[in-house]
Amino acid sequence: MSMEEVKQSNIPSVWSSEHALAWHLGKDFRSDTNAWATAKCIEWDRKEEKLPNFMEEITDCPCTLAQARADTGRFHTDYGCDIEKGSVCTYHPGAVHCVRAIQASPQYAAGQQCCYDSMGTQILTHDSTGGSTPDRGHDWGSPPFLNPPRIPGFSHWLYDVISFYYCCLWSDNCHVYMKRRPSSDCRTYRPPRAASAFGDPHFLTFDGLNFTFNGQGEYVLVESDLTSLRVQGRTQQGRFPNGTGAQATGLSAVAMQENSSDVIEVRYSEDLNLEVLLNQKVVNFSEQTWMDLKGLFLHSTPDHNITVMFSSGSGVEIRGNGGFLTLTVLLPERFMNHTQGLFGVMNGNTEDEYTFRNKTTISVHASPQQLFEFGANWAIENGTSLFTYDTEFLLNNFFHGEKHNASFLPVFFPYEDPADPLVKEMVLLCDSDPFCRFDVLTTRSLHVGISTRLSHQNHKLLVEHLEPVISCGWLDHPVNGRKNGTSYLLGSTINFTCNQGYELTGSKERICEVSGAWSGETPSCVLSTAIEQLILLGSVFGIVGLAVLARLTFLCRKERHKGNQKLTSEIPDISEQESRKVQQSF
Structure with missing residues (x-):
């Protein structure tokens, strides 16, 4: 055996x-x-x-x-x-x-x-x-x-x-x-927030800000004290098509861990194939696409897109694109006010997005040079790295070297030369996408520009799909009736009808409102004969009631009239009394 x-x-x-x-x-x-x-x-x-x-x-x-x-x-x-x-x-x-x-x-x-x-x-x-x-x-x-x-x-x-x-x-x-096994609806569902990094790294934060930081080194992308989540990124210098070094960088590796989970690292190998490392050892996905690991699930698609799903519900997606990695991090709502790093403070407030380690901030309108200082501040500190240094290149350039290469200065404002044939192609390719144009100019590669534009479009679509949706919850049809409609989200309309022989009371139509409640009143279906009887009884009681009221009014008036007559007969005429008094006085 x-x-x-x-x-x-x-x-x-x-x-x-x-x-x-x-x-x-x-x-x-x-x-x-x-x-x-x-x-x-x-x-x-x-x-x-x-x-x-x-x-x-x-x-x-x-x-x-x-x-x-x-x-x-x-x-x-x-x-x-x-x-x-x-x-x-x-x-x-x-x-x-x-x-x-x-x-x-x-x-x-x-x-x-x-x-x-x-x-x-x-x-x-x-x-x-x-x-x-x-x-x-x-x-x-x-x-x-x-x-x-x-x-x-x-x-x-x-x-x-x-x-x-x-x-x-x-x-x-x-x-x-x-x-x-009844379905649960989505009234308590809260979509996650998404942040992305791609190209000559462009960062789109959880709160919706975007900036470019093309430093060279290893950096904290996001970390959280809530679950000890750490996602780190390594950037390497890009290359022009002729092989020489460009004044641009891109993500070449991403490493991550949550609490005491296994450590996952995704990186480009020396031959530019995507590698996945589990606790610093390369994983072979040739026979399986799912791995149930300590504190996380790992999934690889046939085109080598990698998804890591931690037990907290946070997710990390990595895709190889144009020689640089594209990264997306998804965090559930409970991470609000519990993040820091290049992806910012996830709290819905963009004013504190550029927060340094010492909790000081810079303006959302900061210059590219100031943002470069912000990015450098989030370089990984010694002893906290999750990366693997298993080659001479990695040892010399990242393990023994500075975590942020202060001597590398990128292009902050790439120049568009109208006479440059590449610029004309870039305009056709990128249209108004600023990240695409930036990357074509810094790398001289239309391929990189295409990848950047696609990553940017995918992020915008992802954010759009994760917009919160209001649900008013399931509505039942009335007994002996029917409903038309099975959507219970904001703006949905549900109509109600009754079976033959029944009449509808309550609202015939209910609309899901922005408050998360249905308009109108709960409908009911009542037998038509019962309604007719109710109307008849109402009419009879109404007539009887009017008759009784009229009789009571008549009796009251009659009694009042008798009382007035009796009172008049008992009171003598004042002028006659006064006359007798005058006569007796003489």
């Missing part, structure tokens, strides 16, 4: 009597499949009732398909429903794409699934059996991986997959399954 076979034989495993091939299990299945599956479904439902409610702690779904595909730090493609591969979506009719939460929930190790239709709207199980269904067992499991629901693959299959077969595929009891 080879050493590799010995290693494979020591993989932890569990034994279970559960089996997906139900037709092998006995005569009861073969004699009445529906009855057998129904019994299994009911048994699963009873067990579910005794288990804790995992829905309260799973992360909420993104509101739109665009958000779901952009939030790569927290969600990844569900390969059973992938828009990039034709959207088969066998188990989610009506969906074109689904995503799953990357991290299992903290206490119950549960997972989240979110599915979207062709309009980019989330599908809810309240409206369709093709809706998003969360998972009691996360497909990738969760440490310590020993017991359900934490066992990778099996726990998800046991709690969420075979039960779907019992209830939805082998019997007509899908309502039972959906009752236990």
